[in-house]
Amino acid sequence: MVYDKVAARYDRAMAPLEKGFLAGWRAETLALLPENAKILEIGAGTGANFRFYPPAECAVASELSLAMLDLARSKTEAVSLIQADAEVLPFAANSFDAAFATLVFCSIPKPENAFAEIRRIVRPGGRVVLLEHVRPDGALGVLFDFFNVFTTALIADRFNRRTASCAAESGLDVLEVRRKMLGVFNLIVCENR
Numbered sequence: 001m002v003y004d005k006v007a008a009r010y011d012r013a014m015a016p017l018e019k020g021f022l023a024g025w026r027a028e029t030l031a032l033l034p035e036n037a038k039i040l041e042i043g044a045g046t047g048a049n050f051r052f053y054p055p056a057e058c059a060v061a062s063e064l065s066l067a068m069l070d071l072a073r074s075k076t077e078a079v080s081l082i083q084a085d086a087e088v089l090p091f092a093a094n095s096f097d098a099a100f101a102t103l104v105f106c107s108i109p110k111p112e113n114a115f116a117e118i119r120r121i122v123r124p125g126g127r128v129v130l131l132e133h134v135r136p137d138g139a140l141g142v143l144f145d146f147f148n149v150f151t152t153a154l155i156a157d158r159f160n161r162r163t164a165s166c167a168a169e170s171g172l173d174v175l176e177v178r179r180k181m182l183g184v185f186n187l188i189v190c191e192n193r
């Protein structure tokens with residue numbers, strides 16, 4: 001898995017983006033989660049979101065890469081960590097009040113499977129919040145289709161995902177899409193039916 005290989009360098013590589021805009025967007029994303037609820041993070045990586053978690057009844061962070069998860073472990077005692085594939089989540093139906101992910105759906109081979117799992121484990125009426133880089137509209141989108149050929153082959157990162165549409169097709173109600181940086185990033189707010 002590519003993230004097992006890049007884990008040790010991930011935080012350092014992301015530091016300029018965190019400082020520039022990402023940390024602010026993370027705070028905005030996690031502020032949309034309910035407080036004192038059961039929340040699940042998907043693809044938590046090295047735990048960059050931990051400092052923005054709201055007070056929770058139960059907070060669980062799942063992640064596929066063991067190397068990323070090891071680094072995350074050093075950043076929290078309050079969050080329960082579990083190795084899990086977003087496409088096959090090891091939780092009972094309706095276990096959570098909310099689920100969220102940041103910069104994850106570009107890496108998941110079959111996002112429709114992950115959305116089906118999210119719909120299963122989040123209770124009806126529960127919230128799903130995503131901060132994702134996506135295919136922007138217009139000419140920029142065509143450029144991203146081109147980039148996608150290389151990013152998929154080199155780092156298994158799809159640059160032309162239409163994540164909000166995929167969420168809607170899965171049956172989630174998409175309440176709001178906040179476009180950021182010319183629509184290259186989307187903050188997607190959904191409710192489970």
Ligand SMILES: C[S@@+](CC[C@H](N)C(=O)[O-])C[C@H]1O[C@@H](n2cnc3c(N)ncnc32)[C@H](O)[C@@H]1O
Pocket residue numbers: 003042043044045046047048049062063064065068084085086087101102103104107108109
């Ligand atoms: C770009 S990193 C983002 C990490 C973190 N969410 C953040 O915002 O810094 C993508 C993460 O998604 C994880 N990931 C990729 N495919 C996954 C899957 N099928 N299930 C769970 N996590 C996955 C990777 O291991 C990696 O940690």
